[in-house]
Each structure stands twice: as C-alpha cells, then as structure tokens.
Amino acid sequence: MDTLSINSATYYLPESEADVITLVNQAKAQNKTICLRGSAHSFPLINTLEAEAATNKNLYILLAKMNTVHIDKDNALVTVDGGCHLGLDPFDPANISTLENSLLYQLDQAGLAVPDLGGITHQTVAGFLSTGSSGGSTQFSFDDALMSISLVNCGVNGAEKVTFNRPVPDNPDDPFYGIGVATIGLFGVIVSATFKCVPRFNIVGTETTTTEAACPIDLFGNGSGDKPSLQTFLEQTQYVRLMWWPQRNVSKMVVWQAKQQAPTPDFKIIPYQEVPWVAGSPIPLTMAADLVFSAIGTWPNWLLDAMGDTPKYREIKEMVDLAFYPAILPLICKFFVQDGENQPFQDVWYNGIPMDNQMSDRLMPVWFTELWIPIGKTHEVMTTLLNFYSEGPQNTGAFSCEIYATKSSPFWMSPSYQTNVIRIDVFWFANNSGDPVEFYKPFWALLQQYNFRPHWAKYLPGGDSPQGVAYLKSVYPRWNDWMALREQMDPGQVFVSDYWRGHLGIAPVQ
Template sequence: MPLNTIIPISSDGFYHPASESEVISLVKYAYDNNLQIRCRGASHSIARAIYTDPGPGELPVPDKVSEENPPKGPNLNLIFDNLMSLTWIDNEKGIIEVDAGIHLGYDPMDPTGASTLANSLLYQTFLKGWTLSDLGGITHQTVSGFLSTGSAGGTTMYTIEENLLAFRVIDGQGNAEWVEKDSDLFNALGVSLGLLGVIVKVRMQLVPFFNIYGQQITTKTTYEECPIDLFGDGNATKPNYQQYLEKTPYSRMLWWPQKGVDRVVMWQAIRGINPPVFYPAPYEEFADTNLLTQIEQLGASVMFTTLGNNGFLKTWKKLQPSFKAFYNSIKSGILAVLLTVILYIILFPITLFFSIFKGVLWLLFPTIINLLQPLTKDGKAMLFMDYMWRSLPMDNEAGDILMGTEFTELWIPIEKTKEVMNLLKDFFEHDGRKATGTYSTEIYAGKASNFWLSPSYNRDVIRVDVFWYASNEGNPSVKGGFYEQYWELFEKNNIPFRLHWGKFAPSYDYKHWAEYLKSQTPKWDDFLMLRQQRDPKNIFFTDYFKLRFLGEK
C-alpha cells in the first residue's frame, strides 16, 4: 500500500497518526519497506536518541536537546499530537488510560500547539482528586517519553513506576497487545527507548491528590555553615548527605563549585494535608513576577553565552533566540516590543565589552552568581506550599531557550554518596575552572526500579547531573569535551555508574563505553535478545543505539 494512502506526511516532516490503526499501518509500512520508524515526544532528550537516521546525503541529526525538526529522508518520524486523550476506567479507584502523546503538564515548546494545561494529564487528574506519585524537574514531557527514557524525580521514597499497570504496545511487525504489570516484558518495556515497539497507551493507578510543603535555602558547603554534612559521616544533630537523601521525601541540590562562589541551593519538600481552604504559595525559582523572571533569565543567558563562546559575533548570533524567547514570554503587545528593543540596545555594548574583556566577566562571576543565588540569611528560607503538579516540578519556570540546559546524568549506588561528594570536591578544587565550568551541578536521589534498563535497576541511587549551557561552543560529549573528565573520573576511581538514556553519553570510544555500560546493567543481554525478537528487521534500532549497545553501527 502506498504510504500516502495510509496517512500523508505533514509539512513539518512528521507523520501525525490519529488512531492506533494508523500507527499499526505506519509500522507495517516501515517493516515491509525496510525503513526505520521512531516517535518523538517533547524533544527533551538528545535528538539522536529520538529520531531515525537521516537519508543518504542528508544532514546528520544534531547532538543536542530541543531539536524540533526530524531528519530528512525516507524513514518515518511520528509525533502523537493527535493521540493525547485521557479515559477514566474507574473514577472511584483512580484508574485511567492515557494516549502516549499526552503531556504530563503544559509544554510551552510544543511546536504543534496541541499541549495546554487543561489537556495535560496532571491537571485533568487534579480536578478529580488524583495524581501521580512522583514527577521530574519539569512536566513538559509526554508520558511515553518520560517513561521510555527512565526519567524520575528526586526521591528514594516514591516513583511513577508505582502508578503503572499496563502498556499498550505495537511491535516491529505491527502486532498490538496489552502488557500487564509484573511480567518480564512489562519490566523490559518500562525503560525501552522505543526499541521494543511503539507504546500507544498506558494504563495507570493514580494516588489521592496531595499538596506539598517545602523550603529552599542557599548556604556555603562547609560543615559549619551547611545544615547537612555534605562530605563527612554526620552526627546526631547533622545528617550526612546519604542519610538526608534517604529520609527526605523530595529533594534536590544545585552545587555551584566555582572559586569565590562555592555554595549549594537546597530544595526540599514533603507531602502535606489538603485542607478545605487552601491558599497556595507556589515555589519561585526566579523573581516573583513573570517580567522580572524573564529579565533575570535573559541576563543569565547573556552571561553564560558570553562565557561559553569565543568572539562577539558568534556570541551575539547565539543570543538572538534568547531575545526572541524573551519577547514571546512577555505577551503584552507593544510593551513586549519596546522592552525587548530597549534591552537589545542596552545589552549589545555590554556583550561586546565582555566578549573582548572576558577576564573582567570572570572576575565579576562570583558577584553575579551571588545576586542570582544569594546566601540565605537566618530565618529567611524560601517557604512554599502548593499543588504538587505546579511546584514539585521545580524547574518548570526555567525557559528552554533562555536557560537552555543540557547535561549528562550519572546514576551511582547511594551507598557511594560520601565517596562521590568528596571525589567531586577534590576534583573541583584541584582542576578549578576546567572542572567546574560556568554552570551548576545538580545532585539528587532516585528510587530503585524493576525496569531492566532503568539506571536505578535494583538499587537506590545518587544522581549527578553535570550541567552544560546549551549555547556553549563545542560538543561536551566528544573526546576532549567537557564531559570526558567526569566519565573518566568516576570510572578510574571505581565509582560504578549508569547513564540517563535521554542525556549526553560518550561520543567517542564507543566499544569501550558499550562494554562498560553492559558491565553495569545486569539485564543488558536479556534486553537485546528480546529486542531482536520484537524487532527482527531493526526498524526501531538506529545507528545511535547500535553505537550505544554494540559499540559499532
């Protein structure tokens, strides 16, 4: 059957199926014609992990996140903006079925415009008194994308895995089936990267809705000033970091290790009661108004882009999307135009000056970070109480362009926490700016998982997210790139780690790193054997994943 009689390709390069039968037809077409087929969610993962390979002679898929355009060529890239429904199976027990394309929350970067707060999973379930057990730092993702890459929030007590009952999946030959919880196939599908088939629906068992109550403080990392013993064994009045991670329901820490800065921003929250009358005080990551928040993020964008690039012309060119994003975020007609033009004029000579005299900007760096992340004074912690869907994802305010953040995420057995913290501390102090870069490092926990390819399979973990500003010059994952020093630091010091599948992984020595990750993943061979059975023509298995799993294309 000709492809255009199944469903036409859209001008954006995607196929937009509106039913399971259309997805099955597209999969069968790929199978019959030896083509690849992949599905895109919110493009929050590395682009090469999302899309098919490009056609012969076409441009390669970029090694970055938030890439909205699929590669050109005959292969099939799908987007599920027409598959976003939520069906209540049992209102009294909180059981639902959702299409794979539904977003957890509102996705401001959705190129189709289909995502809204009203049609999000979290908001629809909130209105009926139900929710998920855990969320990540943002809620832009589609439910299938969040699950398929093994994403998780900062907790050893809860996991979205608790909410999952079954997957509706189409294998590499176009066969559709429901896969129920606690089977081997279910545990293989939980974090399957789209390699075992196309997940089209998920059945979930929700939990009663809860509010969260929390606080955020910013302190120096020293034993005397930090309420946690970050690098030692702790005592009766001050827990060590592992104890803190294990006993705090939800937490995350941003570590700014640069000389003259050296501070941690500690966010923590607990589940609370739902009183009859509730006046929420949401968590605010930036300023307390949208306008000031956007100005603050634009200023940060100018600083990080200037520090991360050589030459004014390159820096200024890379800042243009930030000005556009700032303008779009104001949403106030003529005010947005005037304010953007004014800031454009003001920031032009400032960027020019600091591009030429970058050393001056480095001297000012500690002062600027102190303005952005001031130390908490006694009794002045930021307190918040809010609906879980709004403030548990604490990074939702961060703009995907203005604060474009890419990272590699290492998941390490939680009993290695003290060793990890001291290894990083010594590394930052010894190697200075080369090790710290210009950004923060996020550290938090993860609960053990039953999913075969989850980086927390069978063990609670401490997670180290090494941030990279997206507009920086170069690729941090290549040989000699920024991340090489981290991956090799942990490997050489016998700190076992697994990597988040949607984030940066080594783009060099593929054979070595495939063997290393295999050694850390007990179900590696079982997964690959199952993958071959379910995808005999490799229609889901792109060159990117061949490099990751096999070490070669």
C-alpha cells in the same frame, strides 16, 4: 494522515492505533527506521535523528493527536495515550498541548495524582517512560505506579498491538519489567499506559542557599552534629534537589526540599520562585541570566568580533581572563544565587514538584549528562567531585551541577535498576561555544569507578569509548535478557536507529 514538518523532518501524526499499525508496516515495507518524538526534550537524541531527515532513511512519528485520558476513579486507575503530555508543553509544534488536556491536570480534577514527577512536566507519557525518566525522590516513584503498557511492535508477522501487565503475583523475571520502562523507542510505539494513582496532595517546602560550609547537610562527610550526611538527607527527605555551584569563591549549595501534605480547604498557594520574579513573572530574570551566561559562554568571541584582533582587545581579554573565575563569576553568582536565601513555598502536587517548569528551556537552554550511582556511594562520590572541582575552572566550568536521588526500580534497563541512586546531572549551558562532550569526558572517566548508569535521554559516552557498550553491559545485569526481548519485539530492526545501534552495539540484521 496529517503530517507536520519539524526541523526539516516530516512527521506523520497518527490518530489511532490502526494508523500506527499502518505506519509501522509502511516503514517495514519501505525499509525505513521509525523515529519517535515526544516533546523532544532528549538532547542530543532527537536533533541527531532529525538531522538525518535528508537521507530519507527514517520514518518520523509524532503521537500529538493520540492524547486521550481515561480515568477509572473507583479503582484510582488512569489509562493514557502515549502522546499525551504530562503537563502543558509550551513549545508543542502541533499546538495541541494545553494544561486542560494534560494528564496531570485531568488527574488532579478527578482528585488523583501520581506520586512523583521530574523537574519539568512538558514531556509526553511515552517519552518519559521510554527513557526511564524520573523525579527526585527515594520514597516515591513514577515507575512503581505503572500497571500496564501497550505498544505497536513489528514482530515476525508485522505490526501488531501488544500489552504487558504488571505480574500478579510479582515476578521480577516477567517481560513487563523489560518492556515497561526505558525501552528508548526500540521495542515499538508506546500507544498507551495504565497507572495506579494516589489521592491528590499538596507539597510544602523550602529552598535555602548557603555556602558549602554553611549548608545544613554534611555534604562531604558521614554526618556530624545535627547535620545529616547527604545520603541520609536524600533518603529521609520526600522530594529533594540540590544545585551545586562549585567554582572557587562561589562554592554555593542551593537545597530545594519538599514533603507531601493532605489538601485542606484553606490551603493557600505560595509559588516557588526559581529566580526572583519581576512583575509577577520569572521571564525578565531568566532573560537576564540567559544574556549573562551567553556572554560568558561565548567569551571572547563577541569581543573579538567587536574589536578585531587588536592590542586593546588582547589587553582586555587578558585582564578579564585573569579576573573571571576569582572575581567576576563570584560577583555574578551573588546576584543569581543569593547566599542566605530561605524561601518557603507550598503548592498543589503537579505545580510544586516540577520546580523547573518556570525556567523556559528556550530562554535558558541547558544540556546534560547525568550519571546515576548507587546511593551507598554518596560520600565517596561527593568527595571525589569536590577534589575534581578544586583542580580548577576547566573542571567546574561557569555553570552548576544538579544533584538529586531516585528510588530503586524493578525495570531492567532503568538506570536505578535494583538500587536507590544519587544522580549527578552535569550542566552545560547550550549557548556556550565549545563541545559539551569534551567537558563531559573527564566526568565519565572519573565516576566510572562508581559504576554509574547514564540517563538514556541525555549525553551518553560514545559506544566505543571506555564507558561505551562493553561498560554498559557490565552495569546492567539483565542486558542480555533485554536484548533478547528486543529481538523478539522487533526482529527486523524497524526501530533501531543508527544512534542506538552505535550506543548499544546492536549488529545489523544479516
């Protein structure tokens, strides 16, 4: 079987379910832990697992060669291998991903679509499903489209393929709802999944940038005049994403919203521009933003390197420190977050909904912690955050916070289990010096009162922290059922990495 070295980890590249079964049995026989990689968008999960490569305790698997798509047009069903990317992954280390072999493109060619997508589509089907990822809509849901899932698990008799179908008639206690979404690699290798599709569609939308006060949404209230409350806006808009720049003297809200439209022969694409395009490309401005935010995030290290610890250096540092948040950052933001922007756009579904695809995650790398909170708490959450941000730059940082919403999910470990949620996605620019966990801790403590459930693929509070294992158990009513299923699917813990053992409190096999 082919292998590929990525960040010092040697990944096996299975080509068939039989290969996967061989690898799972091999891991069991060698007492190794299986670590799965999709497009490695989960940070710090994937890099933590890859950093363990030298210990030789893990067996790494990449399903890049398992990317087949079977479309049953008559029944609007698609069965897709777990390693298939949703869209093009521009950084696929196996160099296999193309637009043409992606799931979404092939669906579109067949006149079909899935009803919702996340902000980017580089991910693999298995990575997206297994982390409970989803898009910014309370009206449409990726989870709702899942009809069936097949995994290679490692039960008492070793590796075997098992399939779970959506129950008919529906039954919320069926194991399908424990296994279909958010199994974070712990139940086995997802080899394929089947989705019910909808007819392909276009989206039309706008992005507006205003000050918080001028925002067409009553961001911190219950709705007033013709301004809906944020909760109402999130519930009544088909696709939505807000980007909040909460720093004093910046105080901007960027509101991206869109709705579906049936395709027409004369439809003309007007692409969304996340940053203004130069010579038909977002790259020059993305690079400029990267340079500026890297300079901010590593301040004052580079000045110290250039000048040494001299009186002049200290004088400049003091001057910039004093002026940075009140004056310099607002000036920079005027350039990148342009007040008064009102940008209409329209596109085909698979290019339009993922509005962040054009921002290179290499040129503009961002890390996140993301907290999903029952949508009924929107008003309280927003006022709590506003007060928290008003305490100063130690809370705002120099970057933005993303706000979006997701439809209630029937899957037991989805962070939107049984409730529509507002999602608070706290950004940390990856080129910053410093520790993102220290920045995130106050957010975890602050928002615990709203029973947040964290996104599995982003920074999580430590397992033994106040928002760790005991807390997670308290916010997932089906926790024990799910753990019992995990035990059934993988009694020997072939899939339990130290990362998840710590975060979920799974005791080692005796």
